[in-house]
Amino acid sequence: MQAFQDRLGRNIAFLLRVRLYGREDVRGKLCDAVAGAGAVLAELELEEIEETSKDLVYLLTVFTTGDDQLAAARDAINQIDGAAVMETVDVAMESHRGGSCEMTAPPIESNTDLRIVYTPGVARVCKAIEANPDLARDYTAIGNTVAIVTNGTAILGLGDIGCVPGMPVMEGKSAIFRNFAGISAIPILVDTKDPERFIETVVTIASTFGAIQVEDVAAPACFRITRELDERLNIPVMHDDQHGTATIVLAGVKSACKQLGRDLARMTCAISGAGASGTAISELLQQAGIADVILVDSKGIVHRDRDDLNPEKRALAERTNKDNRTGGLAEAMQGADLFVGCSKPDLVSQEMVRSMNADPIVFPLANPVSEISRDDALDAGAKIYADGRYMNNAIAYPGIFRGALDTGATCITRAMMLAAADALADIVPDGELLPEMMDPDTHAAVAEAVAAAVEE
Amino acid sequence: MQAFQDRLGRNIAFLLRVRLYGREDVRGKLCDAVAGAGAVLAELELEEIEETSKDLVYLLTVFTTGDDQLAAARDAINQIDGAAVMETVDVAMESHRGGSCEMTAPPIESNTDLRIVYTPGVARVCKAIEANPDLARDYTAIGNTVAIVTNGTAILGLGDIGCVPGMPVMEGKSAIFRNFAGISAIPILVDTKDPERFIETVVTIASTFGAIQVEDVAAPACFRITRELDERLNIPVMHDDQHGTATIVLAGVKSACKQLGRDLARMTCAISGAGASGTAISELLQQAGIADVILVDSKGIVHRDRDDLNPEKRALAERTNKDNRTGGLAEAMQGADLFVGCSKPDLVSQEMVRSMNADPIVFPLANPVSEISRDDALDAGAKIYADGRYMNNAIAYPGIFRGALDTGATCITRAMMLAAADALADIVPDGELLPEMMDPDTHAAVAEAVAAAVEE
Numbered sequence: 001m002q003a004f005q006d007r008l009g010r011n012i013a014f015l016l017r018v019r020l021y022g023r024e025d026v027r028g029k030l031c032d033a034v035a036g037a038g039a040v041l042a043e044l045e046l047e048e049i050e051e052t053s054k055d056l057v058y059l060l061t062v063f064t065t066g067d068d069q070l071a072a073a074r075d076a077i078n079q080i081d082g083a084a085v086m087e088t089v090d091v092a093m094e095s096h097r098g099g100s101c102e103m104t105a106p107p108i109e110s111n112t113d114l115r116i117v118y119t120p121g122v123a124r125v126c127k128a129i130e131a132n133p134d135l136a137r138d139y140t141a142i143g144n145t146v147a148i149v150t151n152g153t154a155i156l157g158l159g160d161i162g163c164v165p166g167m168p169v170m171e172g173k174s175a176i177f178r179n180f181a182g183i184s185a186i187p188i189l190v191d192t193k194d195p196e197r198f199i200e201t202v203v204t205i206a207s208t209f210g211a212i213q214v215e216d217v218a219a220p221a222c223f224r225i226t227r228e229l230d231e232r233l234n235i236p237v238m239h240d241d242q243h244g245t246a247t248i249v250l251a252g253v254k255s256a257c258k259q260l261g262r263d264l265a266r267m268t269c270a271i272s273g274a275g276a277s278g279t280a281i282s283e284l285l286q287q288a289g290i291a292d293v294i295l296v297d298s299k300g301i302v303h304r305d306r307d308d309l310n311p312e313k314r315a316l317a318e319r320t321n322k323d324n325r326t327g328g329l330a331e332a333m334q335g336a337d338l339f340v341g342c343s344k345p346d347l348v349s350q351e352m353v354r355s356m357n358a359d360p361i362v363f364p365l366a367n368p369v370s371e372i373s374r375d376d377a378l379d380a381g382a383k384i385y386a387d388g389r390y391m392n393n394a395i396a397y398p399g400i401f402r403g404a405l406d407t408g409a410t411c412i413t414r415a416m417m418l419a420a421a422d423a424l425a426d427i428v429p430d431g432e433l434l435p436e437m438m439d440p441d442t443h444a445a446v447a448e449a450v451a452a453a454v455e456e
Numbered sequence: 457m458q459a460f461q462d463r464l465g466r467n468i469a470f471l472l473r474v475r476l477y478g479r480e481d482v483r484g485k486l487c488d489a490v491a492g493a494g495a496v497l498a499e500l501e502l503e504e505i506e507e508t509s510k511d512l513v514y515l516l517t518v519f520t521t522g523d524d525q526l527a528a529a530r531d532a533i534n535q536i537d538g539a540a541v542m543e544t545v546d547v548a549m550e551s552h553r554g555g556s557c558e559m560t561a562p563p564i565e566s567n568t569d570l571r572i573v574y575t576p577g578v579a580r581v582c583k584a585i586e587a588n589p590d591l592a593r594d595y596t597a598i599g600n601t602v603a604i605v606t607n608g609t610a611i612l613g614l615g616d617i618g619c620v621p622g623m624p625v626m627e628g629k630s631a632i633f634r635n636f637a638g639i640s641a642i643p644i645l646v647d648t649k650d651p652e653r654f655i656e657t658v659v660t661i662a663s664t665f666g667a668i669q670v671e672d673v674a675a676p677a678c679f680r681i682t683r684e685l686d687e688r689l690n691i692p693v694m695h696d697d698q699h700g701t702a703t704i705v706l707a708g709v710k711s712a713c714k715q716l717g718r719d720l721a722r723m724t725c726a727i728s729g730a731g732a733s734g735t736a737i738s739e740l741l742q743q744a745g746i747a748d749v750i751l752v753d754s755k756g757i758v759h760r761d762r763d764d765l766n767p768e769k770r771a772l773a774e775r776t777n778k779d780n781r782t783g784g785l786a787e788a789m790q791g792a793d794l795f796v797g798c799s800k801p802d803l804v805s806q807e808m809v810r811s812m813n814a815d816p817i818v819f820p821l822a823n824p825v826s827e828i829s830r831d832d833a834l835d836a837g838a839k840i841y842a843d844g845r846y847m848n849n850a851i852a853y854p855g856i857f858r859g860a861l862d863t864g865a866t867c868i869t870r871a872m873m874l875a876a877a878d879a880l881a882d883i884v885p886d887g888e889l890l891p892e893m894m895d896p897d898t899h900a901a902v903a904e905a906v907a908a909a910v911e912e
Contacts, residue, residue, distance in 0.1 A: 011576050092577035093584065099597025100573050101561040102640035105631035111894060117556050118628035118850070120467050120824055121548035123612055128549065130614075130621035140623040141555025156579055158586075163663050165586035167596040172574035175561035184558035186642055189664040197660060204657040207619050208645040368576055394574070438567060 009368070010040050010063045013091035014070050016077070017047070020056040023082040030060070030083060033076035039064040057086070100171035101178065101187070137210075137408065146185045146401055147209040148173050149202055151192060153218035154241070154276075157367040163189035166216060173215060173240075180443045181398035183405065185213070195221045199228050206233050210405050213397070214239040219275035223312050230411055236404040238412045242280035244393030247400065247417045248434065249281045249340055249363060250288055251424035252391055255433040256361045256384045258425065262337070268292045270336040270356075272329055272364075272371060273343035274302055274313055281340055282320055287414050288421070293320045294332040296343075301325055301332050330355070339363065341371035348372035350380035359383035365391055386433055395437045396420055399446025406447065407454040416453045423449035465521050465824070466496050469547035472516040472530070478509060479538040486516070486539060489532035495520040513542070556627035557634065557643070593666075593864065602641045602857055603665040604629050605658055607648060609674035610697070610732075613823040619645035622672060629671060629696075636899045637854035639861065641669070651677045655684050662689050666861050669853070670695040675731035679768050686867055692860040694868045698736035700849030703856065703873045704890065705737045705796055705819060706744055707880035708847055711889040712817045712840045714881065718793070724748045726792040726812075728785055728820075728827060729799035730758055730769055737796055738776055743870050744877070749776045750788040752799075757781055757788050786811070795819065797827035804828035806836035815839035821847055842889055851893045852876055855902025862903065863910040872909045879905035 020026055027044075034041040043061035050057070064070045074085050108114050115121050129135045137143040148170045152163035170187030177185035188205070190198050198221070202212065212235065214226050226239040238244070257264055267290055271278045274297040282293045295302040295316055302309065303324050304317045325331060329347060333339055334355045341348065341364035348364060348371040356362075360381065364371035365388040377385045400420050404412060423445045427435045435442040476482055483500075490497040499517035506513070520526045530541050564570050571577055585591045593599040604626045608619035626643030633641035644661070646654050654677070658668065668691065670682050682695040694700070713720055723746055727734045730753040738749045751758040751772055758765065759780050760773045781787060785803060789795055790811045797804065797820035804820060804827040812818075816837065820827035821844040833841045856876050860868060879901045883891045891898040 011571065012580060013572070013577070090580070092572050092580045093595060095572045096578070096581045096595045098594070098600065099640075101559050102597055102600070103557050103630055103634060103642055104560045104640075105557040105627075105634040108631060108635040108894075114632075114850075114893070115467065116469070116548050116551045117631050118625070119612055121469070122552065122624045122628045123614060123824070124468060124546070124548045125552045125624040126611060126614055126617060126621045129624070130617045133620060136620045136623065138554070139549060139552045140620070141558055141627060142620070142623060144554065144558070155582060156575055158579060158582055161582060161586045164589060164592045164596070164598070165582045167592065167598060167664075168578045168581040168585070169574070171561075171597060172578045174559055175564060175573050176570075178559060178561040179564040184555075184560075186559055187664060188661055190660055191663045192660055197656075200653075201657050201660040204646055204648055204653060205644055205661065207647045208623075208643060368579070394570075437570070438564075 008038075009065050010038075010069070012064050012066055012070075013042070014062050014064060015089040015091055016060040016062060016074070016085050017087040017089075018058045018060055018077060019084050019086050020058065021082045021084070022054045024056065026080055026082050027058075029080045030058070030077060033080060034060065034062055034073050037064075037069055037072035037076050039069050039073045061091075096168050096171070100168065101174035101185075141184055142208065143210045143408075144182075144184050144405060145209050146177060146183050146211045146213050146405075147202070147205075148177075148185055148187045148213045148215050149190050150187075150215045151190050151198055151217055153193060153221070154216045156216065160218065163191045170215060173213070176394050177398055177401070180394070180437070180440070181402040181447065183398065183401055193221070195224050198225055199232070202229055203232055206235065209235065211236040211238070211401055213401070216241070219279075220310055220312055222276050223279070234410045236401070236409050236412045238397065238400065239276060239280075240393055240397055241276040243412055243417055244397040244400070245277040245342070245365070245391075246280040246284040247396040247420050248391050248393045248424075249365075250284050250418070250421035251396070252363060252386055252433040253285065253338060253361065254288075254421060254425035255428045260359060260361075260383060265289050266291055267337040268294065268335065269338040269340060270294045270296065270329070270332040272296050272332075272339070272341045272347055274316065275342060277342040277365070278340075279312060279316060281342065282316060284414065284417055284421075286319065288418060292322050294325060294336065295320055296329045296332045300328045337361065341365050343371060345369035346371065348377075350376050353377055353380035353382055356381075363387070363391060384433070391434070392437060395424065395434055395442060396446060399443040400450050402443065402447035403450025403454065407451045409454045413453070415456070416450045419449040419453035420446045464494075466494075466519045466525070468520050468522055468526075469498070470518050470520060470526050471545040471547055472518060472533070472541050473503070473543040473545075474514045474516055474533060475540050475542050476512040476514065477538045477540070478511055480512065482536055482538050483514075485536045486514070486533060489536060490516065490518055490529050493520075493525055493528035493532050495525050495529045517547075552624050552627070556624065557630035557641075597640055598664065599666045599864075600638075600640050600861060601665050602633060602639050602667045602669050602861075603658070603661075604633075604641055604643045604669045604671050605646050606643075606671045607646050607654055607673055607677075609649060609677070610672045612672065616674065619647045626671060629669070632850050633854055633857070636850070636893070636896070637858040637903070639854065639857055649677070651680050654681055655688070658685055659688055662691065665691065667692040667694070667857055669857070672697070675735075676766055676768055678732050679735070690866045692857070692865050692868045694853065694856065695732060695736075696849055696853055697732040699868055699873055700853040700856070701733045701798070701821070701847075702736040702740040703852040703876050704847050704849045704880075705821075706740050706874070706877035707852070708819060708842055708889040709741065709794060709817065710744075710877060710881035711884045716815060716817075716839060721745045722747055723793040724750065724791065725794040725796060726750045726752065726785070726788040728752050728788075728795070728797045728803055730772065731798060733798035733821070734796075735768060735772060737798065738772060740870065740873055740877075742775065744874060748778050750781060750792065751776055752785045752788045756784045793817065797821050799827060801825035802827065804833075806832050809833055809836035809838055812837075819843070819847060840889070847890070848893060851880065851890055851898060852902060855899040856906050858899065858903035859906025859910065863907045865910045869909070871912070872906045875905040875909035876902045
């Protein structure tokens with residue numbers, strides 16, 4: 001994955017169709033033009049040689065920081081004598097045209113097929129389920145279906161952009177569920193900021209699904225929503241930003257401990273950000289036996305003498321920060337062995353990294369720009385570094401749901417998350433912190449470990 | 457389609473795997489055994505000849521009225537000297553194993569794919585939609601997605617069996633949408649009998665979808681639900697049992713009028729059943745210009761002097777039954793040119809058919825057993841007969857939604873339903889009342905007519 005991370009943030013792909021007017025000697029200038037604009041030329045492919053004019057038509061795949069760099073590259077190409085950009089395609093936009101997931105069904109090729117999939121054949125299936133509700137697991141899609149529910153209040157790093165603008169993210173998640181775990185995942189936009197209404201809506205439609213993924217709902221509403229849904233429904237409910245991220249971080253920490261020969265029980269972790277992820281990471285690290293966790297929110301270290309804490313943070317203050325330390329992020333990081341960032345870009349200075357214990361582990365997960373860059377962190381003495389692009393929770397949640405659905409689990413427990421983290425840490429290739437997301441074995445290992453934890 | 461309608465109701469298919477012990481001379485007895493049990497042998501296929509024993513293994517596809525007839529057929533086969541049933545497969549149940557529809561997505565084959573379908577590429581799509589909400593139509597699946605919403609209170613002819621037992625029907629509908637109209641249709645079980653809660657739930661999740669199909673919700677709740685959803689949402693809302701059935705009936709009536717050289721404007725229709733279908737059929741026939749409609753509910757003819765009518769029926773009493781006739785179904789059918797049944801099996805006698813005007817049209821649509829059998833109706837003088845299996849609303853609704861989605865319609869109007877009915881009547885093959893459902897042209901014709909009506 002490292003290969004795709006450009007430190008200058010040139011990750012927006014465009015396809016340029018460029019015509020060279022009967023001249024072959026300007027190809028080098030094409031490459032120079034793209035480079036001159038600051039963009040990366042990823043691919044250059046001859047599409048055709050026109051028969052009469054002998055013009056050459058090339059397809060250029062160009063990675064840019066965005067529209068400005070694209071415009072600069074286009075201008076530079078158009079200024080070459082004998083070259084012109086004929087067409088520009090926004091690769092991400094085009095890939096999402098028509099959406100990224102859809103409901104499909106086996107072909108109905110005859111009236112006989114129809115009379116089985118629908119009436120009268122289907123009535124027999126309905127009656128069988130009515131007589132024995134457990135059969136719904138085998139004779140409907142419910143048992144393999146996950147609802148991805150969002151209210152659009154915390155879409156990626158984009159914030160509260162609303163449900164419909166958040167839909168491409170939900171569709172992307174659905175594609176990940178399908179590809180990595182064979183799960184039918186249905187985006188459901190729950191268009192309300194009222195947690196009560198959100199909960200009631202999801203409860204009312206929950207019998208459609210085998211599990212619920214709460215997705216990109218802002219804190220603190222996400223806590224109440226996840227907790228109440230979990231209490232009221234007899235199917236697994238997971239909040240990706242809490243449970244998925246915590247599982248991945250724990251797996252990464254376990255791998256790092258192995259590499260460095262460290263003992264988690266003797267480590268202290270500073271966490272920047274006490275939202276959904278920070279809270280869940282704190283809890284899972286403690287469950288896994290870490291010595292102490294110091295959480296920092298926008299007002300400073302979460303400690304027992306603060307009188308501005310909401311109920312979630314008050315509870316955290318009781319369970320973390322054993323010495324009741326006060327101060328800000330700098331104070332929290334002093335003497336810590338591990339830093340996890342779930343907050344904002346560039347909050348961490350090199351000085352702060354230098355104040356940590358020897359050979360610290362630094363996981364600044366803020367997206368799209370992390371709390372401290374790799375170069376700055378390593379330069380300040382960080383021994384192991386991983387950012388939010390590397391610590392992708394899509395390595396964890398498809399397998400967690402697969403394991404939960406396969407065993408008919410009724411909730412996602414800490415034991416299941418711990419088992420998933422262990423399974424991930426067990427199969428990490430040398431020199432990595434997490435196994436490869438594109439490898440089906442990764443998700444199979446998680447599913448198996450989670451299923452075993454459920455059976456236990 | 458006629459070919460698949462067995463008058464004795466033998467439409468439940470089983471697959472029997474039968475072994476003949478080294479003897480080839482009992483095949484005739486096999487056929488006799490199935491026939492003797494009253495079942496229909498649809499297919500006999502040699503699966504294998506075992507090498508050492510020379511036993512023959514046959515697969516028999518048998519259509520039965522249900523489990524009793526199946527047991528009789530199995531017993532009869534087992535009583536044949538040298539034959540034994542090794543396995544029995546319930547074809548409908550097996551076909552529904554794992555469900556009949558699922559969410560799918562294009563393959564994610566590399567980290568590059570992933571970075572386009574999900575973060576960071578997807579963020580670009582989200583931001584574009586945030587800036588211009590109309591883009592959601594092009595860059596998400598929303599514009600091609602229909603929600604199939606039910607509370608399980610009127611599933612097929614099975615009644616109030618509940619949401620989850622009704623799921624196979626919703627999945628079957630989804631398969632029909634996919635196959636006949638290329639629409640991604642998502643079953644949503646809305647588990648409440650409170651119309652208010654049903655409406656609020658659907659409104660809250662409606663931005664996920666391009667249209668709503670209200671499915672198998674009992675009257676009178678279905679009226680309020682459909683009406684309020686239609687008023688509150690700016691996407692099309694259709695209640696299949698109302699709009700779909702009415703469209704099909706009108707198409708059938710138009711075809712029948714053509715065949716018989718009749719003028720709709722001079723015809724009177726008696727309708728048995730004043731629920732969702734009866735009411736909608738009444739309204740569409742009037743919209744199309746029929747002379748009069750007489751509706752009959754369980755208490756008799758709906759007329760203006762009754763004091764036991766709910767608001768829907770009171771409104772109907774004002775718009776139908778011009779002469780304010782009283783009495784029961786027998787009185788309603790007297791002198792009618794057309795009968796439409798949306799009620800219960802065997803309510804119509806031959807005497808009632810004989811009391812209609814000359815050469816009457818009889819559409820008894822009750823499922824699975826109609827108000828009067830074909831033989832009885834024709835014997836009593838019915839000129840044209842069609843029951844609920846023939847008048848399948850799946851001929852209409854896929855194309856209606858296709859046309860509505862393609863044009864971005866915000867509701868389903870009577871004009872759209874009239875256009876759909878006209879389009880269907882226009883392409884009916886000789887001797888039929890409706891075009892063939894398996895023919896893609898049927899659905900394309902409906903979609904085109906509906907789209908044209910929207911543009912108008």
